[in-house]
Structure formats: structure tokens, C-alpha cells
Amino acid sequence: MSGFALTIVLVAALLHASWNAVVKAATDRAVVLAAVSATHATLGLVLVFFATPPSQASWIYIFLSTVIHYGYYVFLFQSYRLGDLSQVYPIARGLAPALVAFGAYVMIGETLPPLGWVGLGAITFGIAFLAFQRGAAHADPRAVGAAAINGVLIASYSVIDGIGVRLSDSPFGYMGWLFLLEFPVTLFVLFRRRGATHKIDRKTVTLGLVGGLGAVSAYGLVIYAKTIAPLGAVSAVRESSVIIAALIGLFIFGEQPWQARIFSAVIVAGGVIALAFSG
Secondary structure, eight states: OOHHHHHHHHHHHHHHHHHHHHHTTOSOHHHHHHHHHHHHHHHHHHHHHHSOOOOGGGHHHHHHHHHHHHHHHHHHHHHHHHSOHHHHHHHHHHHHHHHHHHHHHHHHOOOOOHHHHHHHHHHHHHHHHHHHHTTGGGSOHHHHHHHHHHHHHHHHHHHHHHHHHHHSSOHHHHHHHHHHTTHHHHHHHHHHTTTOGGGSOHHHHHHHHHHHHHHHHHHHHHHHHTTTSOHHHHHHHHTTHHHHHHHHHHHTSOOSOHHHHHHHHHHHHHHHHHHHHOO
16 A cells, blocks of 8 residues: 555544544434434535536446445444444454455455555454454354444445446545435434434434544545555555554543553554555
8 A cells, every 4th residue: 555545544544433432422323323324415415516427337336335334324223232332343343354355356356465465464363352352252142243244244335335436437426426325324213213303412413413524534535545555455454443442442431451452453553564565
């Protein structure tokens, strides 16, 4: 990866970890997800209006990614409902890098140099180690299952978007339609809360909107990075957000054990460095 691409993806990872840290304490996650989707849709509408439309060849990828994102929101909600965020989040995000690298190889023949595979393996191992140190091995099996399914969904839309945005001839146009088509998630939550929308807490909505800004910025940067860097490398560095979130928990929230977090952070950092110099 070039230094520019690496910087973009690391900023995206920081944004993703930060918005998860902001919203993880919310008592109504459905409303938070609705607000996040509304933020996506609002920015998407702006991009659709101003950006060049994506090519016809990319529309099937926009459709597939949108449908997979709907499933992602369902299983994200279920994993949060059934298990602790600090347990299931690393599982979902940790599965993605290896699956994306494999999917990119199968679908478009994209591969990494040997040092790149070493880096990807280090990142995957560091995240997995953190996940099980934080108690995932003893979590509700349904929560682990939901998180694992989400990992597959994350990898699926990551590969699909990586291919689709390259075919689109308009990264911002591709992002615009992808973000705009998340609006049904907001409509679904509002429909489920019909007759009780006045009871929705304003603070929760505000958290969701702030989280949405972080989420849409993070994924927009990742989609752009996929146009200039290998999909497997982008996904691996992107998932370093798990370690960033763990360090936020350590230094801001005082979460323990600190040794496992530091060890995982060092392993992942080494993997990121290996990927950065593998090209």
C-alpha cells in the first residue's frame, strides 16, 4: 500500500472505532442504527445530486451490496442484543480481512506479495487473540454466531464494493447510491415504532447522528481506498479499528485486561507495517 492509501484507511479505522465508542452505551440501539442510516442517506442524496452517475456495469454491485448491508444491520442488532459489544465486535471484524483477501483472489485474481500475506495474518491473529481474551469463548453461542455471520457479510460487501467502485467510473456516484439506499433501514425502525415516536430519546438520536457522520466518513474513505490499493490490504488495515477501540477502552474507560490489549495492538501494528512495505 502507498503511504497515502495507508493514511486514508487508518483514518477510517480511527473514525469507525470512535463512533462505536460513542454509541456503544446507547440504550436504544435500533434508534441509533436508524439515525446512522439516515445520515448515510442524507449524504448519499447530496452525492447523487452532484456526482457523475456510476456506470451501468456497477449497478448490480450497488444492488448486491445494499441487500447485504440490510442483513448486516439485522445481525449487528442481534449480536448487540445477545452479547457484549466488546466480545462480539472483534469476532465480526476479525473474520473479514482473511475472507476479503480470499474473495478478491477468487473473484478478480488479486493477491498480495509474501510479506503482505504475513501482515494480513498478523492482523487477523491479533484481532482474534483480542476477541478471545475479552471473553468471546464464553459468550452466548447465539451472539458469537450472529457476529460470525456478520463477519461473512462484512467480507462480502467489502469485496463487492471493491469491484463495483472500480467499475463505476465515478467513486462518489457509487458511494452516493450505496448510501442513499440505506434509507429503508430508517423507515423500518420508524415503522416498528409507529405511534411511539414521541418516546424516542433525543440524546439517543443525537448519538446516532454523530455516529452516522463517523460511519459514513469512515466507509467513504475505505471505498475510495479500494480504487488505489489491494482489497485484502485495505480490509486488513481497516479492521485495525478493533485494536483502536480496545485502546480507547483501556485508556479512556479503564477496561481490563490491559496486557492483552497492548499485546494485540503490537501484533496488529506489526501487520500494518508489513502490509505498508509489502508492495
